[in-house]
Amino acid sequence: MMSLERNYHKIYNAFLCILPVSFLFMKLSNIVVILFVLFNIINYKKLVFNKQKIIWCLIIAMPLLLDLLFFWNNSSYYLAVKATEKHLLFLFFPVLIIGYNKKINLIKLLSIYVVVMLIVLTGLFIRYVIIYPDHILKYLEGRHLWEMGYHFTNSFKLHAPSLNMHVAFASVSCFYVLINKKFGKSVKSIIFFFLFLLSLFLVLYINTRVAVVCAIFGYFFVFLFITFKNYSSSVLIKKGALVFLIFFLGMGAFVKIFPYTIKKFTSRSFANMEMVGRLDEFENPEVEVFSSLVTRVSIWKSALELSKSNLLFGYGAVDAKEKLFEYYKETNQKFLYKYKFPVHNQFIDYLIKYGILGPIALLVFFSFLCYLGFINKNSLMFFFVILFFLSNLTDDFFILYSGISFSAYWASIFGNYSNELDK
Known part of the structure; x- marks a missing residue:
C-alpha cells in the first residue's frame, strides 16, 4: 500500500516537472495535459478540497468563467465552444494542482524545471546554429539584428514574446534557486551559476522588450528581497557587488556583440x-x-x-x-x-x-496572485505577477496557448504552495 502511495506521488511530481517545459510545444503539451488529467481521474480520491481551495480554483478560472457567462453573446455557438475550449486549463490545473493532497516542494520543483527547460532550449539553439549558420554569421556581423530572436523562435513555430516570457521566468527562477539554496562552493552552486548565465544569454538573444526589462528587474528584486531578509549588511554588500559585477559584465559583452540592443530599447522603441x-x-x-x-x-x-x-x-x-x-x-x-x-x-x-466586467475580472486574477506573494513573502511569486501583468499590457496572452498554460499552471502551483498557510 505504501509503495502504491509513493509511486502515485512520484508520478504526479514527474508530471509537474514535465508540464511547464512542454508548454513550448503545443501538440506535445496537449498529450501531456491529457495524460495528467487521466492520471488524476483514475486517482480522484487523492484530491482534497476545502472552502478556501474551491474559492481559489474559481478565481484562477476567471477567464473560463467569463467565456461561460457571456456565451450567449456570440454569433456562432460552435466557435464560442472552440474559444471556451482553450481556457479549460484554467479549470484543470487549479482543480488538479490546488486539490493535490500534499504541499508541493517549490524549490525542488523549480530546480528541476530550470534544468530541464535550459537543456531543451540549449538543444533548440544548437539545432538552430546547425540549420541556420548563415543567420548566426550575419548577426555576429551586426546585420539584421532586429529579426534575431524572432527568427530563432519561428524555427520551431513559437511566438517570440511568449517564449521570452517563459525564458525570463525560468532565468529568474534559476537565480532564485541559486540565492535560496545556499549551495556554498559546491558543484551544484557552480552548475546553477552557469545555468543562470546561459538563461541570461537566451533572454537577451530572444530580445523581446518586456521580457528583457522584466528579467533584469527580477534579478535585482529577488536578490535584494532575499538578501535583506536573510543576510547582514556586510554580506549584502559583498554579494551585491559580485552579482552586479557579473551581471553588468555579461550585459556589456552581449551588447558589444549585438549593438542593436541599445538602439532597440531607446530610440526605436519610442520613436514617432x-x-x-x-x-x-x-x-x-x-x-x-x-x-x-x-x-x-x-x-x-x-x-x-x-x-x-x-x-x-x-x-x-x-x-x-x-x-x-x-x-x-x-x-x-x-x-x-x-x-x-x-x-x-x-x-x-x-x-x-x-x-467592463472583463478587465475587472483580470484585475481580480492578478490581485489574487499578489495576495499569494504577500502571504508567502515570496519574491518569485511577486516577480511572476509583474512579468505576466506587464506582458499582458503589450500583448494578449490569455488567448494564446503558451500564455494560458503558463499562467494557469504557475498560479495553481503557487496556490497549492500557499493553501496550508491560512489553516
Missing part, C-alpha cells in the same frame, strides 16, 4: 509617438513602424473607441476581433486593416469581448 492614429501618413509603415510602440498605441486607441459602443456586454469572444477589423476599415486606417492587427493588450481585448 506623435503619429498615433496616423500610421498611413508614413511612406512605408511596414518598414518604419510595423512592430513599434506607436503601432500598438494606435491599435489600443481604436479598440478603446470601439469599446465605448458596447461597454456593458462587449461584442463576444468570437466576434470582437472582427468588429475591431471592421472599425479599422470604417475609420479608414488602411495599414491596420491590411494586416488585421489584434489588440495586443489583454485588458483592452477583454473590454471589447466582455465589456
Whole structure:
C-alpha cells in the first residue's frame, strides 16, 4: 500500500516537472495535459478540497468563467465552444494542482524545471546554429539584428514574446534557486551559476522588450528581497557587488556583440509617438513602424473607441476581433486593416469581448496572485505577477496557448504552495 502511495506521488511530481517545459510545444503539451488529467481521474480520491481551495480554483478560472457567462453573446455557438475550449486549463490545473493532497516542494520543483527547460532550449539553439549558420554569421556581423530572436523562435513555430516570457521566468527562477539554496562552493552552486548565465544569454538573444526589462528587474528584486531578509549588511554588500559585477559584465559583452540592443530599447522603441492614429501618413509603415510602440498605441486607441459602443456586454469572444477589423476599415486606417492587427493588450481585448466586467475580472486574477506573494513573502511569486501583468499590457496572452498554460499552471502551483498557510 505504501509503495502504491509513493509511486502515485512520484508520478504526479514527474508530471509537474514535465508540464511547464512542454508548454513550448503545443501538440506535445496537449498529450501531456491529457495524460495528467487521466492520471488524476483514475486517482480522484487523492484530491482534497476545502472552502478556501474551491474559492481559489474559481478565481484562477476567471477567464473560463467569463467565456461561460457571456456565451450567449456570440454569433456562432460552435466557435464560442472552440474559444471556451482553450481556457479549460484554467479549470484543470487549479482543480488538479490546488486539490493535490500534499504541499508541493517549490524549490525542488523549480530546480528541476530550470534544468530541464535550459537543456531543451540549449538543444533548440544548437539545432538552430546547425540549420541556420548563415543567420548566426550575419548577426555576429551586426546585420539584421532586429529579426534575431524572432527568427530563432519561428524555427520551431513559437511566438517570440511568449517564449521570452517563459525564458525570463525560468532565468529568474534559476537565480532564485541559486540565492535560496545556499549551495556554498559546491558543484551544484557552480552548475546553477552557469545555468543562470546561459538563461541570461537566451533572454537577451530572444530580445523581446518586456521580457528583457522584466528579467533584469527580477534579478535585482529577488536578490535584494532575499538578501535583506536573510543576510547582514556586510554580506549584502559583498554579494551585491559580485552579482552586479557579473551581471553588468555579461550585459556589456552581449551588447558589444549585438549593438542593436541599445538602439532597440531607446530610440526605436519610442520613436514617432506623435503619429498615433496616423500610421498611413508614413511612406512605408511596414518598414518604419510595423512592430513599434506607436503601432500598438494606435491599435489600443481604436479598440478603446470601439469599446465605448458596447461597454456593458462587449461584442463576444468570437466576434470582437472582427468588429475591431471592421472599425479599422470604417475609420479608414488602411495599414491596420491590411494586416488585421489584434489588440495586443489583454485588458483592452477583454473590454471589447466582455465589456467592463472583463478587465475587472483580470484585475481580480492578478490581485489574487499578489495576495499569494504577500502571504508567502515570496519574491518569485511577486516577480511572476509583474512579468505576466506587464506582458499582458503589450500583448494578449490569455488567448494564446503558451500564455494560458503558463499562467494557469504557475498560479495553481503557487496556490497549492500557499493553501496550508491560512489553516
